[in-house]
Amino acid sequence: MKLTFLESFDDLKEPERGVETGLADIIISSINKKWDSVRDLNSILVMLNDTGYSEYVPVIEEILESENNHIGKLQHIVELLTPVTSNIEDGKQEAEEII
16 A cells, blocks of 8 residues: 555555554654654754754744654554554553553
């Protein structure tokens, strides 16, 4: 199933062919790289503020917002590709009960 454009995630369906772990692994790797980017952008924000270049902060904040949005989209695709993500939801619920 090759997707080039989606109106929404509602258009996505679970894969017809078993668990796509190889594809999920590549997407997870991409997510990890995006988290590295988010970490770097946060460091840039701190440095911009510390060095008096706060006028550039809104640009970096906009990029951060976009990166976080992309992470969420990629995580959703991983959830659709791998059935084990139900364990993640179970973990979230358990954490909520503890908190």
